[in-house]
Amino acid sequence: MDTKEQISELQRGTVDIHSEKELAERLEEGRPLVIKAGFDPTRRDLHLGHTVLMNRLRRFQDFGHKVVFIVGDFTAQIGDPSGRSTTRPVQSAEEIRAAAQSYAEQALRVLDAERTEIKYNSEWLSPIRFDEVIRLAGRYNLARMMERDDFKKRWREHAPISIHELLYPLVQGYDSVELNNDVELGGTDQLFNLLVGRQLMREYGKRPQIVMTTPLLEGLNAREVDGEIVGDKMSKSLDNYVGIAEPASEQFGKLMSISDALMWRYYDLLSWEPTADTERRRKACAEGDNPRGHKIDLGLELVTRFHGAEDAKRAREQWEAQFSRREVPTDMPEVSVEAEDGAIWLPKALVAAGLTKSSSDARRRVSQGAVQVDGEKVSDVQATLKSGATYVVKAGKRAWARITVSG
Numbered sequence: 001m002d003t004k005e006q007i008s009e010l011q012r013g014t015v016d017i018h019s020e021k022e023l024a025e026r027l028e029e030g031r032p033l034v035i036k037a038g039f040d041p042t043r044r045d046l047h048l049g050h051t052v053l054m055n056r057l058r059r060f061q062d063f064g065h066k067v068v069f070i071v072g073d074f075t076a077q078i079g080d081p082s083g084r085s086t087t088r089p090v091q092s093a094e095e096i097r098a099a100a101q102s103y104a105e106q107a108l109r110v111l112d113a114e115r116t117e118i119k120y121n122s123e124w125l126s127p128i129r130f131d132e133v134i135r136l137a138g139r140y141n142l143a144r145m146m147e148r149d150d151f152k153k154r155w156r157e158h159a160p161i162s163i164h165e166l167l168y169p170l171v172q173g174y175d176s177v178e179l180n181n182d183v184e185l186g187g188t189d190q191l192f193n194l195l196v197g198r199q200l201m202r203e204y205g206k207r208p209q210i211v212m213t214t215p216l217l218e219g220l221n222a223r224e225v226d227g228e229i230v231g232d233k234m235s236k237s238l239d240n241y242v243g244i245a246e247p248a249s250e251q252f253g254k255l256m257s258i259s260d261a262l263m264w265r266y267y268d269l270l271s272w273e274p275t276a277d278t279e280r281r282r283k284a285c286a287e288g289d290n291p292r293g294h295k296i297d298l299g300l301e302l303v304t305r306f307h308g309a310e311d312a313k314r315a316r317e318q319w320e321a322q323f324s325r326r327e328v329p330t331d332m333p334e335v336s337v338e339a340e341d342g343a344i345w346l347p348k349a350l351v352a353a354g355l356t357k358s359s360s361d362a363r364r365r366v367s368q369g370a371v372q373v374d375g376e377k378v379s380d381v382q383a384t385l386k387s388g389a390t391y392v393v394k395a396g397k398r399a400w401a402r403i404t405v406s407g
Contacts, residue, residue: 073096073122075125075168076099079165180206222265322375339407353403390402
């Protein structure tokens with residue numbers, strides 16, 4: 001591809017770029033660029049939300065560039081304040097080490113191992129002397145730091161801001177000074193930190209990095225409201241995620257549970273197929289094509305990426321045996337219900353979804369084994385549906401609903 005075509009592909013699914021002109025100039029130099037992204041190991045498992053950024057890294061690799069995957073084992077000890085209304089709890093060294101090793105291993109399920117260098121930022125940050133920290137702090141001023149949205153909000157609300165949180169963007173930015181990279185990628189919540197890195201590189205007499213951000217991926221239960229996808233970002237704590245290390249059958253089943261509108265969002269941010277092919281799919285569905293086949297294709301692509309084609313094929317066959325052969329309708333109503341204390345009583349959910357006329361009718365159907373949740377018969381009248389998830393529920397021969405439990 002020429003430079004213009006490369007930029008078009010590299011910008012797919014990105015939000016900010018500082019700046020496109022600089023990126024074009026470096027691509028024209030005809031050398032492999034050094035692309036950096038950092039991940040603080042706050043949990044052991046990566047999910048599809050993390051891979052939105054990794055997909056952009058992989059695309060750079062496809063064009064011959066080198067990726068430096070930073071495992072932030074040092075910065076994790078500080079705690080990233082991005083998007084936080086309170087000080088982030090600091091993990092133990094043991095927790096960080098275990099998660100760091102897991103991150104490094106899982107990252108190579110997405111990235112090209114031959115074009116990826118995995119580094120731990122403790123390598124250059126741990127040896128820094130205190131006088132060097134003071135000099136680093138002198139490269140940035142407090143007024144600029146307090147322009148950060150989460151700091152401004154906490155300052156207005158008289159919420160505590162710890163001094164060590166002010167150091168976090170400087171420490172992350174110093175990674176770029178150390179690596180002298182060409183481009184750094186991060187989520188939209190990382191824009192401030194990335195721009196600090198760009199400024200610090202100038203301060204240290206280096207060519208400033210190009211900054212690119214990717215959107216935060218919505219979780220499995222997100223829905224379309226007034227033409228926009230609305231829902232919490234993918235998170236393990238909200239149980240609305242697909243882990244990249246999960247079994248193939250779980251990955252495929254979760255992906256088949258998403259709404260049709262969310263499917264296109266996932267195509268845009270997660271698929272590696274050319275943009276033109278995705279647009280052809282979208283046009284075909286707008287003209288009456290059934291979205292189910294396209295959702296299956298997306299599930300197969302993503303599961304193949306993490307488990308291989310054979311496992312993806314078996315996952316599809318298992319899902320079809322469980323759902324398709326039971327003639328699950330594709331046009332079932334989608335209903336949102338509110339949970340109390342993290343769950344909703346199943347009979348109450350059936351009434352709220354309009355599947356039964358009353359709680360007594362719902363209890364009777366459950367006790368008679370006439371109710372299925374995600375293809376499994378439920379006969380316990382005390383059963384509940386947990387919040388943060390979407391369920392395909394059947395309460396009679398033609399009584400179907402896709403129920404999203406929130407709250």
